[in-house]
Amino acid sequence: MTGRRRIRSTFLPRHHRPVRALALAAGALAAGASLVTGCGVVPGTTGGSGDDPIKVMTWAPSDTEATNKPGMPAFAEAYARWINSRGGLNGRRLTVLTCNDRNNGVGAAKCARRAVKEHVVAVVGSYSQYADSFFPPLEGAGIPYIGGYGVTNAEFTSPLSYPINGGQPTLLAGLGKELARDCGNVTLVRPDTIAGDELPVVLDSGLTTGGHRAAADVRAADDASEYSAQSAKALAGSGSATGSGAVKAREGCVVPALGDRTSTFMDSFRRARAEYPRVRTAMAMGSVDQTEIDASGGASGPYEGSYITGWYPVASDARWDAMKKVIKEEAFDDNRIDSADAGVQTTWIAYTVFRKAVESLGGGEVTADSVRGTLNDGLSVPTGGLTPTLRWPRDTWNATNHLASIGFPRMVNANVTLQVVRQGRLVAAHEGFTDVTQTLRHADID
Numbered sequence: 001m002t003g004r005r006r007i008r009s010t011f012l013p014r015h016h017r018p019v020r021a022l023a024l025a026a027g028a029l030a031a032g033a034s035l036v037t038g039c040g041v042v043p044g045t046t047g048g049s050g051d052d053p054i055k056v057m058t059w060a061p062s063d064t065e066a067t068n069k070p071g072m073p074a075f076a077e078a079y080a081r082w083i084n085s086r087g088g089l090n091g092r093r094l095t096v097l098t099c100n101d102r103n104n105g106v107g108a109a110k111c112a113r114r115a116v117k118e119h120v121v122a123v124v125g126s127y128s129q130y131a132d133s134f135f136p137p138l139e140g141a142g143i144p145y146i147g148g149y150g151v152t153n154a155e156f157t158s159p160l161s162y163p164i165n166g167g168q169p170t171l172l173a174g175l176g177k178e179l180a181r182d183c184g185n186v187t188l189v190r191p192d193t194i195a196g197d198e199l200p201v202v203l204d205s206g207l208t209t210g211g212h213r214a215a216a217d218v219r220a221a222d223d224a225s226e227y228s229a230q231s232a233k234a235l236a237g238s239g240s241a242t243g244s245g246a247v248k249a250r251e252g253c254v255v256p257a258l259g260d261r262t263s264t265f266m267d268s269f270r271r272a273r274a275e276y277p278r279v280r281t282a283m284a285m286g287s288v289d290q291t292e293i294d295a296s297g298g299a300s301g302p303y304e305g306s307y308i309t310g311w312y313p314v315a316s317d318a319r320w321d322a323m324k325k326v327i328k329e330e331a332f333d334d335n336r337i338d339s340a341d342a343g344v345q346t347t348w349i350a351y352t353v354f355r356k357a358v359e360s361l362g363g364g365e366v367t368a369d370s371v372r373g374t375l376n377d378g379l380s381v382p383t384g385g386l387t388p389t390l391r392w393p394r395d396t397w398n399a400t401n402h403l404a405s406i407g408f409p410r411m412v413n414a415n416v417t418l419q420v421v422r423q424g425r426l427v428a429a430h431e432g433f434t435d436v437t438q439t440l441r442h443a444d445i446d
Contacts, residue, residue, distance in 0.1 A: 002130070006258040008239055019350065021407070026120075027377045028350050029274055035207060039048070050325035051091075051092060052092070053088075053092060053093040053095040053120060054088075054089055054092050054093070054094050054095065054121060054358065055093065055096075055097065055119065055120045055121060055122045056067065056076075056094070056095070056096055056097070056099070056102050056121060056122045056123065056124045056354065056368050057096070057097040057099060057111070057114070057118070057122075057123050057124070057126075058072060058073045058076035058096060058097075058098055058099075058106075058123070058124055058125050058126050058347065059073065059098065059099040059100070059101050059111040059116045059123065059126045059127070059128060060072040060073050060079075060101065060126060060127040060128070060343065061100060061101050061102055061103035061107075061128070062100050062126065063100070063254070064102055065125070066103050066260060067103055067127075067129070067260050068103075069127045069149075069335045069343040069345045070202045070336040071338055071341050071343055071347075072097075072125055072127055072334050072343045072344060072347045073098035073099070073100075073127065073161075073344070074331065074334055074336040074337050075125075075326075075327070075337050075344045075347045075348065075373045076096045076098060076124065076138070076327050076332070076347055076351065077096055077098060077331075078124055078327060078330040078331035078334070078337065079094075079096070079330075079347070079348070079351050080095065080328060081161075081330045081353070082326045082329060082330045085330075086146075087364070088357060088368075089355060089357060089358045089359065090361070090362070090363065090366075091405060094368070095153060095341070097114070097118060097120060099111035099114060099116070100351070101127075101128045101130065101134075102128065103129065105130040105132070105133040106133070106134040106177020107130075108128045108129075108130035108133040108134040109130075109133040109134060109137065109365055111128075111134065112134035112135075112137040112203040113137050114139050114189060115137070115141075115242075116137050116138070116140075116141040117145060119291070120143060120368070121143070121366055121367055121368045121370075121371050122143060122145075122146050122354055122355050122371050123138060123143060123144070123145050123146065124146045124147060124350045124351055124353075124372075125146070125147045125148075125348075125349075125350030126145070126147075126148055126149070126344055126350075127149040127151065127343055127346075127350055128151070128152075129150070129151055129152060130152075131153070131154035131155065131158075135154050135158050135160075135161075136240055137162060139159075141159050141368065141425050142160070142162055142368050142372065143160065143368045143370055143382045144157065144160050144161075144162060144368060144371055144372045144375065145160055145161045145162065146162045146164075146350050146354055146375075147162065147163070147164040147346055147347070147349060147351075147353055147354075148161065148163060148318035148346075149166065149169025149342075149346055150163055150165050150166065150168065150311075150344060150346075151165075151167060151367075152167075152405070155167065155410070156169075156403075156407070156408040156409065156410045156411045157407065157409060157410060158285065158407075158410065159410075160372065161410050162353065162392050162410070163354060163410055163411060163412070164337035164346065164349050164350060164373055164387060164390060164413060165311035165312075165384075165387070165412075165413055166201070166311065166408075166411055166413055166415070166416070166436070167216040168199075168284065168286075168441075169202050169408070169440060170309075170311070170411075170414050170415070170416050170436050170440070171203040171262075171284035171309045171310070171311070171416060172199060172203045172257065172284055172288070172309075172417035173202050173203070173205050173206040173284060173416075173439045173440050173443070174206060174217070174309045174418070174434055174436045174439070175203065175206060175255065175282055175283075175284060175307065175309045176194040176202075176203040176204060176205060176206020176208075176209075176212075176215075176439075177206035177207075177209055177210050177434065177435075177436060177439050178282075178307060178309070178418055178429075179205070179206070179207060179210075179253050179282055180206065180207045180208075180209065180210020180211060180257070181211035181306070182250065182253070182280075182307075183250055183251065183252060183280065183282075184214070184250035184251055184252045184253070185213075185216065185235045185237060185238045185239075185252040185253075186203075186207060186212070186215040186216070186236070186238065186252070186253045186254075186255060187215060187218055187233075187238045187252070187253070187254050187255065188200055188214040188215040188216065188217055188218065188255045188257060188259065188318070189204055189216070189218045189227070189230050189254065189255065189256045189258065189265060189346075190219065190220070190257045190258065191219060191220065191222035191257075191258060191259075192219035192220060192222070195377065196219065196222070196257075198213030199441050200214070200215060200217045202268075202395065202440070202443055203215055203255065204443075205353065205442040205443035206436065206439050208442060209438070209439045209442055214253065216234075218230050218233050218234050218236045218237070219349050220258065220265070222258060222259070222261055223261070224261065224264065225264065226264065226267070226268050227258075227261075227264060227265040227268040227269070228268045228271070228272060230268070231265065231268045231271075231272040231273070232272050232276075233271040234254045234269070234274055235269075235272060235275075235279060235320045236276065236280045237252075238252030238253060238254050239252050239277035239278075239279055240321065243313075249280055251277075251280050251284050252277070252279040252280070253279060253280045253307075254269070254279055254280070254281050254283050255283060256281065256283055256287065257279070257283065257284065257287060258270070259286065259287060259289065261295065262283060262286075262287035262288055263288070263292055266281075266296065266302045266303070267302075268348075269281070269302060270301075270302040277313075277338065280305060280306070280307070281302070281303070281305075281306045281307075281308075282306055282307035282308070282309075283306065283307050283309075283411075284308070285308055285309060285310035285311065285342050285419075286311075287341055288303060288306075288308060288337075288343055289338075289341060289342065289426075290315060290340040290425070290426050291340065293421055293424060293425075293426065294424070297424075298423075298425075299423045299424035300424075301424070303421045304421050304422075304423075305421060305422075306417070306420065306421045307418065307420055307429065308418075308419045308420070308421070308426065309416045309417065309418055309419070310341030310342065310416065310417050310419055311341070311346075311413075311415070311416060311417070312345050312349075312352075312387065312442065313340065313385070313386060313428070314415060314417070314419055314427060314428050315339055315340035315345075315426065315427055316425075316427075317428075319384050319386050320339060320345070320386070322356060322384065323339060323344075323345070323348040323439055324339050326348075328340055328443065334374070340426075341352075342412060345386075349383050349386055349387060352381065352383055352384075353375075353383075353418050354371070355382045355389060356379065357371050357374050357375055357379060357381075358371070359375060360374045360379055361411070368407070375392055376394040377394070378391055378394070379391065379395060386446075387413050387415065388413055388415055388433070390412060390413060391412060392412055394412070402437055402438075403437060403440060404442060405441075406440060406441060406443060408440070414435055414436050414437040414440060415435050415436070416431060416433065416434050416436060417432075417433065417434070417435035418434065418445040
């Protein structure tokens with residue numbers, strides 16, 4: 001016994017792969033539904049070979065009361081305009097279909113079934129929390145899912161998934177590794193949901209790797225309008241550094257992991273913290289970005305001094321200049337697109353992967369099968385330093401894949417960056433990436 005808590009995981013063990021394949025193939029029977037209302041298209045004729053346009057889809061939720069990522073499909077449209085103004089991909093126009101998954105399973109399934117009906121060759125740079133709804137239709141039709149946001153377990157298990165980052169697991173593991181060095185007691189505030197149950201053990205994998213005690217676990221409703229009780233509990237637990245494994249000279253740290261509700265938590269936290277000893281806050285990218293920091297008061301707001309882990313370099317890094325050029329030339333006045341948004345950044349890198357895959361085919365036919373085939377054959381994709389060079393081996397269960405044994409067989413990038421809010425701006429806390437592969441291997445994942 002290790003004494004560590006274990007994750008309730010939806011990952012299937014290796015010997016269940018044939019069963020999973022049969023179940024996913026059955027999902028293809030649902031692949032003929034009507035078009036979903038609210039989906040748009042960059043104009044272009046349909047087709048899949050010769051001089052016909054190359055058709056892909058990007059989806060994300062928008063206009064919902066929960067998570068919204070309108071910048072991702074908006075940027076995908078801008079990218080299509082930009083690439084087409086430069087002759088397209090191998091001389092063929094790129095057509096981007098967009099779809100609003102409405103942050104629910106029904107919407108996600110409709111988007112996926114539309115992708116099948118429209119014969120797209122890939123779904124690129126998308127966000128959805130409902131993998132159980134969208135993956136079966138895609139897998140039944142053999143459509144690759146390139147550069148999802150990394151928000152679901154299935155993105156790291158499906159043989160048709162090509163993730164470009166390590167999702168929430170790497171962010172929390174990397175955060176825990178950093179906090180082990182700098183924090184006294186650590187308290188995690190997270191959703192009281194099945195998905196939320198997975199967060200403590202990932203954060204603790206980083207903490208315990210650094211010789212720190214596990215974090216205190218404070219559960220909260222993921223749709224609450226205020227979090228005063230949870231703020232007080234977190235402050236009380238983190239405000240003093242006593243007990244086994246604590247370091248008395250260090251400030252306590254509070255880690256809110258409530259997604260879009262993190263800003264709501266921080267409003268309550270700001271009001272409560274004056275009555276407690278000083279603590280530091282830390283969080284993963286996606287819970288907060290530069291726009292939220294600005295809106296909450298910048299240098300005088302609650303995020304000042306916070307540690308934030310991300311997948312990519314800070315938005316001010318020159319490596320983003322190519323993406324910013326696309327936005328300036330094709331979407332300068334589109335306020336849905338923010339170059340500092342991790343969703344927009346993910347979409348840019350995902351389209352970089354797709355472009356490289358198409359170019360590798362030369363003048364050959366561009367289909368879902370050929371795109372998947374070139375990626376499976378070990379195509380290496382440099383991303384200008386925004387990530388390590390990306391490559392997805394065909395045999396993701398081989399002995400050298402250290403993450404397969406804990407349920408992440410499709411993860412090829414377990415690197416994170418550490419950022420900090422200084423004078424109201426997100427800046428790099430230190431240069432370069434931190435690889436959390438070994439840290440994740442300490443997590444007990446069923």
